[in-house]
Every structure is written in structure tokens, then in C-alpha cells.
Amino acid sequence: MAQRLNPSQWTPACAAHLLNRAGFGGSPAEVQALHALGLDGAVQRLLEGAPDDDLFPPPVLTLPGEIFDRIQTARRSASEDAKQELLKEGRREQHAQIRALRCWWLERMRYGLHPLREKMTLFWHGHFATGVEKVKMAWIMWQQNETFRARALGSFRSLTKEVSRDPAMMRYLDLPQSNRDKPNENFARELMELFLLGEGVRYTEDDIREAARAFTGYRIDPRKGSFLFLPRQFDAGAKTFLGKTGPFDGDAVIDILLAQPESCIFLARKLVTFFVSDAPQPALEQQTAATLRRSDWVVKDALREIFTSAAFYSPRVMRSQIKSPVQWLVQTARVLEAPLPSQTALEAAMSQLGQVLFAPPNVKGWEGGRAWISSATLLFRCNLAGYIVSGKAPEMEGFRKGSGAVEIPLTRIAPPALRREPAALCDALCERLLGARLGGEDRERLVAFLGARGPDLDDRSLRDFLHLLMSTPEYQLT
Amino acid sequence: MKNDTLHTRRTFLRTGVLGGAVAWTLPVFLERTFFALDAAAADVAIQTATGRDAPILVVLQLAGGNDGLNTVVPWADDAYFRARPRLAVPADKTLKLNDRLGLHPRLTALRRLYDSGDLALIQGVGYPNPNRSHFRSTDIWQTASDADQFERQGWIGRYFDSCCAGEDPAVGVSVGRQSPLAFSARTPKGVTLSRPEQFRFMAESAGDPAATEAAFREMNAGETMEADAAGASIQSLGGAGAMVGGDTMDYLRRTALDAQVSSDRILEITRRVRSSVTYPNSQLASSLHLVSRLIAGGMPTRVYYVSQGGYDTHSGQAGSHDRLLGELDAAVGAFVSDLEAQGNFRRVMLMTFSEFGRRVAENNSGGTDHGAAAPLFVIGGGVKPGIYGRQPSLNELVRGDLVYNVDFRSVYATILEKWMTARSESVLHRKFTTLDFI
Numbered sequence: 001m002a003q004r005l006n007p008s009q010w011t012p013a014c015a016a017h018l019l020n021r022a023g024f025g026g027s028p029a030e031v032q033a034l035h036a037l038g039l040d041g042a043v044q045r046l047l048e049g050a051p052d053d054d055l056f057p058p059p060v061l062t063l064p065g066e067i068f069d070r071i072q073t074a075r076r077s078a079s080e081d082a083k084q085e086l087l088k089e090g091r092r093e094q095h096a097q098i099r100a101l102r103c104w105w106l107e108r109m110r111y112g113l114h115p116l117r118e119k120m121t122l123f124w125h126g127h128f129a130t131g132v133e134k135v136k137m138a139w140i141m142w143q144q145n146e147t148f149r150a151r152a153l154g155s156f157r158s159l160t161k162e163v164s165r166d167p168a169m170m171r172y173l174d175l176p177q178s179n180r181d182k183p184n185e186n187f188a189r190e191l192m193e194l195f196l197l198g199e200g201v202r203y204t205e206d207d208i209r210e211a212a213r214a215f216t217g218y219r220i221d222p223r224k225g226s227f228l229f230l231p232r233q234f235d236a237g238a239k240t241f242l243g244k245t246g247p248f249d250g251d252a253v254i255d256i257l258l259a260q261p262e263s264c265i266f267l268a269r270k271l272v273t274f275f276v277s278d279a280p281q282p283a284l285e286q287q288t289a290a291t292l293r294r295s296d297w298v299v300k301d302a303l304r305e306i307f308t309s310a311a312f313y314s315p316r317v318m319r320s321q322i323k324s325p326v327q328w329l330v331q332t333a334r335v336l337e338a339p340l341p342s343q344t345a346l347e348a349a350m351s352q353l354g355q356v357l358f359a360p361p362n363v364k365g366w367e368g369g370r371a372w373i374s375s376a377t378l379l380f381r382c383n384l385a386g387y388i389v390s391g392k393a394p395e396m397e398g399f400r401k402g403s404g405a406v407e408i409p410l411t412r413i414a415p416p417a418l419r420r421e422p423a424a425l426c427d428a429l430c431e432r433l434l435g436a437r438l439g440g441e442d443r444e445r446l447v448a449f450l451g452a453r454g455p456d457l458d459d460r461s462l463r464d465f466l467h468l469l470m471s472t473p474e475y476q477l478t
Numbered sequence: 479m480k481n482d483t484l485h486t487r488r489t490f491l492r493t494g495v496l497g498g499a500v501a502w503t504l505p506v507f508l509e510r511t512f513f514a515l516d517a518a519a520a521d522v523a524i525q526t527a528t529g530r531d532a533p534i535l536v537v538l539q540l541a542g543g544n545d546g547l548n549t550v551v552p553w554a555d556d557a558y559f560r561a562r563p564r565l566a567v568p569a570d571k572t573l574k575l576n577d578r579l580g581l582h583p584r585l586t587a588l589r590r591l592y593d594s595g596d597l598a599l600i601q602g603v604g605y606p607n608p609n610r611s612h613f614r615s616t617d618i619w620q621t622a623s624d625a626d627q628f629e630r631q632g633w634i635g636r637y638f639d640s641c642c643a644g645e646d647p648a649v650g651v652s653v654g655r656q657s658p659l660a661f662s663a664r665t666p667k668g669v670t671l672s673r674p675e676q677f678r679f680m681a682e683s684a685g686d687p688a689a690t691e692a693a694f695r696e697m698n699a700g701e702t703m704e705a706d707a708a709g710a711s712i713q714s715l716g717g718a719g720a721m722v723g724g725d726t727m728d729y730l731r732r733t734a735l736d737a738q739v740s741s742d743r744i745l746e747i748t749r750r751v752r753s754s755v756t757y758p759n760s761q762l763a764s765s766l767h768l769v770s771r772l773i774a775g776g777m778p779t780r781v782y783y784v785s786q787g788g789y790d791t792h793s794g795q796a797g798s799h800d801r802l803l804g805e806l807d808a809a810v811g812a813f814v815s816d817l818e819a820q821g822n823f824r825r826v827m828l829m830t831f832s833e834f835g836r837r838v839a840e841n842n843s844g845g846t847d848h849g850a851a852a853p854l855f856v857i858g859g860g861v862k863p864g865i866y867g868r869q870p871s872l873n874e875l876v877r878g879d880l881v882y883n884v885d886f887r888s889v890y891a892t893i894l895e896k897w898m899t900a901r902s903e904s905v906l907h908r909k910f911t912t913l914d915f916i
Contacts, residue, residue, distance in 0.1 A: 174792050174843060182842035186792055189611070199614050205877060278726075320726055352672070354655045364613050367656075370729055374657045374670035375647075375737035376677060378730070382694070383680045390684065442697065449693050453686075460685030467684060472697050473730035 002287035002309040009313065010039045016435050017318045020478045021275050022046045022307060023115025025331035028432055043307045047153065047300055049114025056108045059100035061139040062093065064225030097138035102350070102357045103343050105145065109330045110340050120152035120299070121145065122326065123274050125357070126365035128163050128195060130172040132358045137168075140225055141358050144168040156267060156297040157258055160195065164250050165227040167220045173363065175218045180235035183212035188253075190363050196257045198266050203242060210239040215250045258297065264289035268302065275306055277317050278369045284311045319435055322372050323478045325353035328381065331478060332388060332470070335432055338408045341388060348399055352380045373476065385470035389463045408466075410459050419457040422450035429465070434474045442472075533860070533897050536769060536782045536828040537634070537660065538762075540806070542789030543612065545799055546835035546852025546880075550599060550869075553580045557872035565795055565840045575599070579869065584804040587811025588855065596814070596823075597857050598915035600889060601867035604851035604882025608834060612790070612848070615833040620660040622887050622906050633890055633905060634781050635663030640904045642667070642780065647736035648744070651772060652783035653765040660783065669740045674748040674768060678741040695738065747775030755816040762786040763809035770816040773826065780898070789832060793843035806830075814857065824859035827897050827916075831886070837878050851882035854889065856915055860897065866915050888913055 005014070015035035019026045023046065026034075034042045067090065074086035109118045125148060132141050144166050151159040163169050164187070170176055178184035188211035192203045203211075217234030220227065239248050242256055257263060268289035272281050287309070288302045295301040306312055323331065329349060333340045340346060350356045354377060360366055387393055391405025413432065418425045426447050427437045438446065449468065453461040469475060552558050553569035554577060572580025573589040581589050591597040607625040609615045621629035631639070634650060642649045643665065650661050650668030661668040671677040684690035751771040757763040765784040772779060786806055791799050810828065817823040835852025851870050870880035888910045891902040896916035903909050 177793060177841075177843035179842065184792070184841065184843065185847060193611055193613075199611055200609075205610070322726060322730075352655070352676075362612065370726070371656055373730060373733055374655060375733055375740065376655055376671040378733050379677060379679060379737050379741065383676065386680055386684065392682075445693065445696055449689070452689070458685075464684045464686060464690045467681075468690060468693050468697060471679070471694055473727060473734055476730055477726065 002284050002305055002311065004308050005039055005310045005313050007039055009310075010042075011035070013318065013435070014039075014313050015042055017313060018042060018046065018307060019115075020331065020435070021312075021321070022303075023119055024109050024327060025334045025478065027335065027337050030334075039308060043304060046116045046307070047304060049112075049117055052108075052113035056104065056112070058142055059097065059104050061097050061101070061142055062137075063139060064137065065223040067094075067137060067139075068222045091136075094136060094138050098132050098141065098358055099343060099347060101138055101142055101145075103340075103346060105357055106326070106330060106340055106346060109326070110333050116303070117149060117152045120303075121148045123271075124148040124152065124159070126274075126360065126368075127270065128166075128169060129360040129363050129365035130166075130168045130358075131360055131362075135168045135171045137225070140168045140171070143225070145358075153300040153303065154298065156292070156299055157254070160254050160258070161251050163195075164191070164215065164254065165218065167225055167227065170218060170220060170227075175215060176220050178212065178216050178218065179233040180213070180216050183209070183216050183235065185209065185212045187215055188212040191254070192257065194364055196254070196263050196266065197260060198262065201262050201266070202260055207241055210241045211253045213237070213239050214241070214248045214253045218250070264292045268292060271299075271302060272306065273368075275303070276312055277320065279316075281311055284309055319474075319477050321478050322369055322476055324366065324368060324372060325350060325355035325377075326357065327478060328353070328476070332385075333406075336388075336406075336408050336466075337412060338388075338406050341406050345387065345393075345399060349380075349384050353377050353384075378476070381476060382471035385475075386467045389466045389470070408463075410462055414457070414462055416456075419462070420455060422447045422457075425457070426450060429469060433466070433469050434472070435478070438474075531825070532778075532780060533899075534773060534780060534782065534822075534826045535893060535898065536766075536784065536826060538810075538828055538830045539658070539783070539785035540789050540802075540830055540832040541616075541785050541787040542791075542832070543615075543834045543836055543848055544789045544802075544832035544852060545791060545795065545846055546832075546849075547838065548795075548799060549582050549585070549803065550575075550601070550853045551580045551582065552578060552869055552872065554578045555872055561839045561872065563840070564844060565846065575865065579865070582800075582803050584800055585807045587807045587814070588857075590811075591814065591857055592863065595863040596859060596861060597855060598861045598863055599853055599855060599865045600884055600913070600915065601853050601865060602851045602870045602880065602883040603831075603854050603867065603886050603889060604834070604880075605885055605887070606882075608850040608879065608882070610834065610848040610850075612833055617659060619831055619833055619886060620658060621662075622890055630662065631664060632658065632660035632662045634660045634783070635667070636905045637781070637894065637898065637900055638663045638667045639665060641898070641900045646739070646778060648740045648777055648779050650781045650783070651769070651777070651779045653768055654783075654785065658783050658785075661781075669736060669744075671744065674744050677737070678745055679738070743777070744772065747772055747777065751775045753816050754819045755812050757812045757816075758805070758808040760805045760809055762805060763812060766809050766813040767816075770813055770820070770822075773817070773822050774820045791836070791845045792841065792847060793845040795840075795845040810857065827856060827858035827860055827893065829857075829889070829893065830855045835880060838872060838875055838880060839878060850876070850879035852880070854886075856889070856893075860916060862915050864915070866913050884913070885910060892916055 012031055012035045016031045019031060019034055037045055070086065070090055074083045077083040077086060112118050130144060135141055147162055147166060151162065173187040173190060174184045175187050185208050189208050191211065192208065193199045197203065213235040217230045219230050236247050238245055241248060241253060244256060265285060268285045272285050272288060276284065284306065288305055291302045291305045311317065329340065329346065354372065355366055387399065388406050389408065393399035414425060418428060426443060430436065430438050450457060450465060547558065548565065548567055551567045551572045553572045559566045567582060571583045573583060573585060574580040575592060588597060605618065605625060609618060609625055618625060620632050622633035623629040638649060647667055648669045652658055652661060652668060652670045653672060654670060655672055657668055657670045679691060679694050681687040681691035681694065748771055751774045753767060753770060757767045762784065769782045769784060788802055814823065817826050831854050832852060834849055836846035836849040840846055867884040870883060874881065887906050891906055891910040892912040892915060894900045894902040894905055895912055
């Protein structure tokens with residue numbers, strides 16, 4: 001076991017940190033409730049969550065069979081123009097559906113009853129990155145998302161096997177074009193490089209070729225949009241893979257890869273980077289890897305280990321992670337106890353900040369950490385904050401006048417009594433938004449800013465103040 | 479001692495020039511300028527660009543692995559047509575450069591540049607033990623490392639470190655959302671932006687814009703340049719110790735400050751400068767359009783970085799590769815005309831690169847898989863036109879791939895030495911043969 005956090009060190013700040021990292025943050029009341037459960041109780045609550053499927057019916061998505069029929073119809077159309085028009089219409093529809101799906105998922109992160117499961121779904125989306133620009137069908141992307149959700153905290157072994165038969169992943173990495181005569185190496189390569197081992201770890205180009213043969217015959221049923229195995233396209237011959245020889249199929253290749261000693265540490269490191277810190281945490285990584293091995297890859301056990309460890313709550317770790325754009329958007333709504341911005345605003349924000357759900361930059365997923373922040377994205381975060389608190393869209397790409405204001409419950413966040421005390425108001429809002437009070441000159445400046453606005457702070461000034469707090473470097477961290 | 483001088487000067491600047499304003503601190507680039515003065519005294523090869531006369535490099539990344547064989551086509555080689563029964567560009571369609579090579583039919587502007595003596599084609603560029611992973615191979619190109627070495631800093635970043643200490647942050651400008659690994663440096667430098675009109679803090683939505691903007695500038699000025707002290711102003715809840723943002727907080731503060739000092743100038747230039755040339759409608763074209771306006775506006779930038787994605791043509795390559803090359807050609811063509819109209823073409827050099835070429839044989843999906851060596855283009859008023867390197871043999875393949883004969887770091891070394899007048903060894907860690915294209 002990694003060294004556990006001493007229960008006497010379990011503070012409200014620890015509870016806030018847990019809620020931020022294992023979920024998407026929350027209001028002061030939510031933090032308080034979590035703190036009251038104690039360390040083990042709080043971690044258990046997050047690991048278990050509560051059922052919320054019924055609360056989030058998916059948007060209307062065209063089924064693969066219908067798309068298939070439409071493409072057939074288009075192919076038979078009288079003129080090339082008519083055909084192109086039909087196909088274009090189909091693309092437009094899919095485009096709208098994927099946008100709706102993005103909002104649906106963000107809403108689920110914002111209001112769902114199992115935040116850790118959504119966070120892990122996001123983790124898997126980055127790990128088994130798949131992009132809609134190549135997959136092209138919203139329904140198939142949604143299916144993959146539901147697979148990630150259903151398996152979010154379960155067995156990584158089962159999840160990996162399911163992903164290898166997942167139509168979105170198959171389309172993304174060209175598996176349906178792979179056959180016994182010409183196996184396509186794309187999936188086999190990324191399986192080792194990005195999903196299970198790490199670049200160049202143990203395997204050679206020969207291993208990639210042999211593994212590619214094992215994944216032949218994988219097809220997608222065009223009417224159902226589901227996995228289909230074509231035995232006559234499968235290469236049933238003997239393969240020599242990582243020193244073993246046999247007539248391996250895809251699942252056997254995955255089992256061999258998971259038996260490599262490096263595979264546990266590979267996933268452990270990724271989990272620790274995602275939940276704890278960009279800086280290496282060798283002890284915690286080793287412990288997490290050992291737990292994965294011992295439990296035969298049960299992710300929930302590994303996460304419990306991480307969330308109860310002393311390392312997770314170290315001062316070097318707390319409030320030191322750069323928020324991903326999705327984390328920034330959802331956490332902002334949650335700490336302000338406000339709804340998410342409108343669909344157009346969300347789309348523009350995700351695109352400008354560099355994290356569009358269902359469209360990772362490539363099969364490696366999002367790089368994360370400092371890569372989220374450039375001079376361009378940092379300024380955009382500040383301007384997005386201005387839009388969210390004021391409802392006024394500045395001249396930013398994708399925003400229109402009337403993109404819709406976000407209703408922020410200003411009276412709850414800053415009750416009238418508190419508005420008469422600039423220093424107390426400053427502290428309360430810093431705790432809510434930054435997870436800590438500011439000290440020194442920063443606090444003096446902010447209190448002076450509030451003081452200069454007169455004795456009874458009006459809503460406009462309060463909005464300016466929130467904009468300011470959300471434009472600090474501190475607000476980019478969680 | 480040098481450090482003493484630096485410290486004294488820094489203190490002087492804080493207390494003297496800025497009148498001891500407690501609330502303000504030194505913008506990072508000003509501090510670098512003072513470091514540069516010290517370094518100049520110590521005879522370090524600092525280059526100061528004025529924005530009017532210095533040579534400029536534009537790096538254009540073709541992301542995803544451009545198919546070199548269909549870009550510069552060996553139209554007289556039967557082996558090419560045997561390997562590509564479906565994807566070969568017909569010999570009579572290529573834009574012939576000589577009795578063996580022809581450009582892809584969409585590369586008409588590049589062909590004109592070749593004819594006018596402004597384009598060098600470098601054949602068979604790659605590196606030993608090529609890696610077929612996009613990510614790893616891109617890293618190798620961006621850091622100029624050996625295939626088995628892992629470098630944290632990019633080759634352009636190391637050029638900034640060794641030659642541009644003290645320059646303003648806009649010495650490197652990358653168009654996009656993410657700063658490329660090539661820019662990564664010991665002393666972080668370089669500005670990233672996608673749309674200039676958004677590249678500023680917008681306070682007009684505020685109830686009191688002036689006060690909010692002033693407060694924003696103050697809040698982002700930072701307390702001190704010391705890395706770990708930057709986050710120390712936050713007190714913790716519940717007494718679990720002070721916030722230690724450490725390097726990350728320092729990075730955020732520096733980025734905020736660099737953004738702030740560059741944004742006013744960039745905005746001013748893009749509002750003032752207009753191009754006389756009409757650019758086509760593509761992302762690459764608008765990136766190059768922005769670069770040309772920043773050059774015309776006199777930015778002290780030495781390296782610009784732009785990219786075009788989509789070259790990972792595993793399936794259905796025929797149409798998509800034509801479209802990509804057409805887009806590339808039209809954008810570069812407009813950019814060159816624009817620079818010529820400005821009178822800046824002679825001081826700009828554009829280099830293309832891609833992480834690898836593609837497999838010689840086409841695959842079963844009407845595409846090509848990850849490969850190795852490929853050609854690249856260098857364009858500019860200062861190039862010695864012609865074809866450099868050799869077309870790799872299509873009969874002597876390694877793992878189905880072309881074998882390189884020009885190390886890409888020789889291309890970098892040539893540009894560093896002969897164009898940027900930098901000592902390439904200090905950037906590339908060792909001596910690479912330079913070529914004659916400059």
C-alpha cells in the first residue's frame with residue numbers, strides 16, 4: 001500500500017481537492033458534505049456515485065442502418081449533383097448530432113450523480129483517442145462513449161478487448177480494411193505504442209506486423225453499426241509475437257501484451273499523471289501498478305489507492321494542475337452554481353481552447369499539462385470568463401451578440417451582508433473560485449478594487465470582480 | 479561576477495526606471511534584454527533583430543507524413559508505377575523538372591518558383607534508424623535528436639537560447655493554438671496566436687472596463703521573478719501548508735505577461751497592415767497571410783511556424799492528397815507574391831518538412847502507410863535554386879521504405895549557418911555537413 005493520508009489531516013481543503021480531481025469541483029456546500037464523510041467515506045462516495053442514466057437521455061441520433069440506406073439511395077440518384085447534395089445533407093446532419101452529443105456529455109459532467117465515472121470516461125476518451133472527423137457517425141461515437149462509461153472503473157483487460165471491437169475505434173484506425181493478404185498495421189502499432197506499453201517498449205516492427213495479422217477479419221456490420229467477425233478474412237496461421245508462437249487472435253495478442261511487466265506501470269503512470277501530477281511520482285506509480293497487477297486490472301482499486309494516498313494530498317500536488325478546457329468549463333459552472341454556457345459558446349470555447357470532445361487532435365489524445373496554455377489560449381480563457389460573468393460576447397470567433405447570458409446566482413454567491421465587507425467578500429470568493437484565500441499584495445489589490453466600487457457593491461461590480469479572479473493564473477489551476 | 483551585475487541591474491531597473499513601483503514587476507522580456515547586455519559583454523553570440531533587416535525563417539509543417547513519392551514523382555522509373563498501380567501520378571501529368579523527376583500536377587506555383595530560381599528541392603531527407611510513429615518521428619524532427627535520444631528542447635528553442643537571449647518574446651511566433659515542441663527552450667520564448675483580433679484581454683464586457691483592465695494587468699504582473707515565490711501569495715484553507723504552484727505557476731505568469739506585452743503590438747500591426755494579394759480560403763493560407771502582415775509590420779520575429787494537417791493518408795489517398803497539395807501550393811504561391819509586393823521576399827526563407835514520407839508500395843485501402851525518407855522544399859529570394867541530395871532508389875528499400883541520403887539536420891545546419899548566421903554546433907550539439915542550397 002502507498003502511504004495513506006493520516007485521517008487527522010483530512011480537511012475541507014482535502015475534500016475540495018478530491019472533488020476537483022476525481023470530479024469537476026463543486027460549491028462550498030458540496031465540499032462541506034463530502035468532508036463530513038471522512039476520507040474513506042468520501043472516496044467511497046466518489047467511487048460508487050449514484051445511478052443517473054435516466055436523467056440524461058441521449059440526443060436523437062440517426063441509426064447506422066438508416067445512414068446506410070441513405071447512402072445507397074444517394075448512389076442510385078439520377079445525377080452527380082443530386083448525389084452530392086444528398087451526401088452533403090447527411091454530413092450536415094451528423095455534424096449537428098455530434099454537437100448535440102458534446103453538450104449532452106458536458107451536461108452530464110455538470111449535473112451527473114457520478115462525477116468520477118464521467119471523469120474516467122474522459123480519461124478513456126483521451127487514452128483510446130478516436131475522432132469523429134474520420135469516424136463520421138455520431139451514433140457510433142456515442143456507443144463508444146457508453147462503452148467507456150460502462151467500463152469506466154472496471155477491468156482494463158475487458159475494456160481493451162471491447163475497444164478493439166469498437167466500431168468507432170475500428171474505423172479510426174483502419175481495422176475494417178485489414179485482411180489476411182494485406183494486414184493494416186495502424187491499430188496494432190497504436191495498441192502497443194499508445195494503449196498498452198509505450199513507444200518502443202519491448203516490441204519491434206516485426207511484432208507490429210505479426211500482431212496486425214491477429215486483428216484481421218474484424219469488420220463492421222453496416223446495418224447495425226456493430227462488430228462482425230469474418231473468418232475467411234482472418235489469418236489463422238501461426239504468429240510469432242513477443243517471443244511466443246501460436247495461431248493468436250486479437251484477444252490473445254492483448255493478453256500477451258497485458259502480461260508484459262511494463263504494461264501495469266504504463267497505465268499506472270497515465271492515471272497518476274491525469275489525477276495527481278505531471279511531475280513523476282515514482283512511489284505512487286509503483287504502488288498503483290502493483291495494485292493493477294494484483295487485482296487483474298480493476299481500475300477502481302487503483303483509484304482508491306491513489307485517492308487515499310498521502311501523496312495525492314501533498315501541498316505540491318494540491319492546486320498545481322492546469323485545468324483542461326473541459327475541466328475549466330465544467331468546474332466554472334459548478335463553482336458558480338450556474339448552468340453551462342450555450343451550445344454555440346461551448347463549441348467555440350472547446351475549439352479555441354484546444355479540447356473538442358469527440359475530436360482529439362490525433363490518436364495520441366490530448367497532451368495536457370502545460371500544452372493547454374499558450375499565450376493565445378490563456379488570453380482566450382480570460383475573455384471567456386468575461387463572457388460567462390457578463391453575458392456580453394466580445395468579438396471572439398464563434399461568439400455572437402446574444403450567444404446567451406449565463407444566469408449566475410449572484411445573491412447566493414455574494415449575499416448583501418457580505419457585500420458590505422470587501423475583505424470578507426474577497427476571501428469568500430477566492431475560496432470558492434481558487435480553493436484558497438489569496439495573501440499579500442494580490443489580496444490587497446483585490447480588496448482595494450472592491451473598496452473603490454463603493455460601500456454597497458452592485459452586481460456589475462461583482463461581475464467585474466469575478467471576471468478578474470477568473471483571469472488570474474491561479475484560476476487556471478486546480 | 480556576471481550574476482552580480484545582473485542582479486544589480488535588475489534591482490536598478492525595478493527601483494530606478496519603474497520608480498520603485500511595488501505593484502509592478504519586470505516583464506520577462508525586459509529582464510532578458512538586460513541579461514542580453516550582460517551576455518553581450520561576455521561575448522555570447524546574441525543576435526538582435528530590428529524587424530527591418532534581419533533574415534526570417536518560416537517553418538511549414540506538413541503534419542501526418544506527406545507522401546514524398548507523389549509530391550516529387552520519379553516519373554521515369556518503372557518501379558514507381560509497379561509499386562503504385564492505383565496511386566501513381568501518370569508520367570504525362572507531372573510538371574517535369576528534368577528527365578527523371580516531376581512535381582505533382584497541383585504544384586504549379588512551386589513549379590514557377592523552381593523556374594524563377596527561388597526554390598531548392600532537397601531529395602531523400604531523413605535520418606538513421608527511422609521511426610514510423612507519428613509522434614516519435616515528429617519529436618525527432620522538432621528536437622533534431624538522434625532516433626534513440628530524447629531531447630526536451632526543440633531545435634528552434636535552442637537557437638533562441640543560444641542566439642536570442644534578451645530578445646522580446648515575439649522572436650518566435652507560431653500560428654495556431656499550441657506552441658510547437660520545436661520552440662521549447664530553456665528560457666521559454668515564443669508567442670502563439672491563431673486570431674490576432676482575439677489576442678488581447680477584452681475588458682469591454684466589464685461594467686467598468688478601464689478599472690478592470692488595469693486590475694488585470696496588475697494581477698498578471700506577478701510579485702517576483704523567482705519561480706517558487708510566485709505562488710506563495712495564496713494561503714491554504716485548513717492549514718495544510720502554503721500553495722506550491724512552483725514551476726507551473728511561474729510558467730503561467732510568464733505566459734500571461736508575454737501575451738500582454740506582445741498583444742498590443744500584434745493587434746496594432748494587423749489593424750494597420752493590409753495585403754495587396756488575395757489569399758485563397760484555407761487555414762494554411764490565413765496562417766501565412768497573418769505571417770506576411772506581421773513581417774510587413776516590422777515585428778522583430780526571426781522564426782515563424784505554421785502547419786497544415788491531414789497528410790496521414792492511410793486510405794483513400796488519391797483525392798485527399800491532391801487537395802492537400804493544391805491547398806499548400808495556392809497558399810505558398812499567394813504568400814510569395816505578397817512578400818514580393820512588400821519587397822521582403824529576399825529576407826524570408828520558407829522550409830517545409832513532414833515527420834516522414836510514406837511506404838513505397840500502396841496498401842490495400844487505396845492509401846499508403848508510414849514510411850521514411852522524403853523530399854522537402856526550401857523557398858526564398860536567398861536560395862541557390864536546384865535539386866540537392868539524390869532521389870533514393872526504389873529498388874533498394876529497407877522494410878519497404880526509401881533510404882535517406884541527406885540527414886535533416888544537415889538542412890537545419892545549412893539554414894542556421896548560412897541564413898541565420900548562427901553557430902549550428904551549439905544548436906544541434908554537433909557538426910553536420912552543410913549543403914549548397916544557400
